Amino acid sequence: MSPSSRAADLFDLTGEVALVTGASSGLGRRFAEVLAAQGAKLVLCARSTGKLDTLKSEIEAGGGTAHCVALDVTDSTAIASAFDAAEAKYGTVTIVVNNAGIANPKRIVQMTEEDWRSVLSVNLDAVWYVAQEAARRLIAADKPGTIINTASILGFLVGFGMSAYAVAKAGVVQATRSLALELAHSNIRVNAIAPGYVLTEINRAFFDTDAGQEVIKGIPQRRIGKPADLDGTLLLLASAKASGFMTGSTIVIDGGHMLVGG
Numbered sequence: 001m002s003p004s005s006r007a008a009d010l011f012d013l014t015g016e017v018a019l020v021t022g023a024s025s026g027l028g029r030r031f032a033e034v035l036a037a038q039g040a041k042l043v044l045c046a047r048s049t050g051k052l053d054t055l056k057s058e059i060e061a062g063g064g065t066a067h068c069v070a071l072d073v074t075d076s077t078a079i080a081s082a083f084d085a086a087e088a089k090y091g092t093v094t095i096v097v098n099n100a101g102i103a104n105p106k107r108i109v110q111m112t113e114e115d116w117r118s119v120l121s122v123n124l125d126a127v128w129y130v131a132q133e134a135a136r137r138l139i140a141a142d143k144p145g146t147i148i149n150t151a152s153i154l155g156f157l158v159g160f161g162m163s164a165y166a167v168a169k170a171g172v173v174q175a176t177r178s179l180a181l182e183l184a185h186s187n188i189r190v191n192a193i194a195p196g197y198v199l200t201e202i203n204r205a206f207f208d209t210d211a212g213q214e215v216i217k218g219i220p221q222r223r224i225g226k227p228a229d230l231d232g233t234l235l236l237l238a239s240a241k242a243s244g245f246m247t248g249s250t251i252v253i254d255g256g257h258m259l260v261g262g
């Protein structure tokens with residue numbers, strides 16, 4: 001890019017194929033819309049196929065391109081099938097957004113083994129398996145690519161009832177660094193976004209309570225985030241023209257929450 005190039009060119013994703021997990025809701029839905037608006041062909045993955053169909057229609061109405069794939073990310077066989085479906089439709093997936101996640105807050109003394117495994121399985125294991133699948137296919141196709149993981153400020157902080165979630169998200173931060181190291185020579189970049197609190201279905205019930213409102217008052221910017229607050233960072237990481245020398249980074253977007261602890 002020359003210094004006089006327009007910013008729009010820097011973030012143009014025409015020709016890219018982007019697979020977003022957890023695209024049926026919240027951040028994933030927004031991520032898919034934003035990538036599609038910059039010209040990427042979207043592969044929308046989640047279990048709620050009705051919601052994916054609605055999103056696909058909205059993307060297409062806006063002039064974008066999208067395909068829906070039913071995917072439970074805890075099923076590694078289904079992950080491979082989702083990439084098969086993506087390739088059959090659009091070719092090699094070049095942008096992966098590892099976004100599917102659950103919270104399931106519980107204190108350790110109340111948690112079952114199943115609670116622990118479900119949070120780790122969706123929030124960490126799946127990130128690793130999806131990245132592995134993407135990387136193998138990019139290398140086989142001899143193409144560059146970018147993997148964007150959704151971490152959290154709870155990858156750095158801790159919170160009551162959030163032990164499994166925090167452990168999983170800390171794992172996502174380290175997986176981002178580890179995979180970035182191993183995949184850099186294959187021209188595959190791996191970075192993460194670590195949001196603070198952003199209002200979505202994962203936390204809406206909590207932030208409707210007095211306790212939730214108190215948490216918002218403790219955020220230095222005195223507000224909860226909205227999914228659009230992540231747009232710029234997503235596009236930065238998605239575009240090799242914008243961030244080609246960035247890999248292994250986790251970018252915090254939290255209204256200053258990390259500055260004052262948990």
Ligand SMILES: NC(=O)c1ccc[n+]([C@@H]2O[C@H](COP(=O)([O-])OP(=O)(O)OC[C@H]3O[C@@H](n4cnc5c(N)ncnc54)[C@H](OP(=O)(O)O)[C@@H]3O)[C@@H](O)[C@H]2O)c1
Nearest residue numbers: 022024025026027046047048072073100101197198200202
């Ligand atoms: N909102 C926040 O404040 C915040 C802060 C930091 C990090 N995050 C992270 O951001 C990501 C998105 O969360 P969100 O806030 O957008 O929550 P959300 O609105 O509840 O969306 C979660 C998404 O994950 C998908 N998902 C859950 N389990 C899945 C499974 N087994 N297989 C496939 N997809 C699955 C859901 O789709 P289906 O149910 O249709 O499968 C849904 O699309 C998560 O990784 C979350 O930890 C959120």
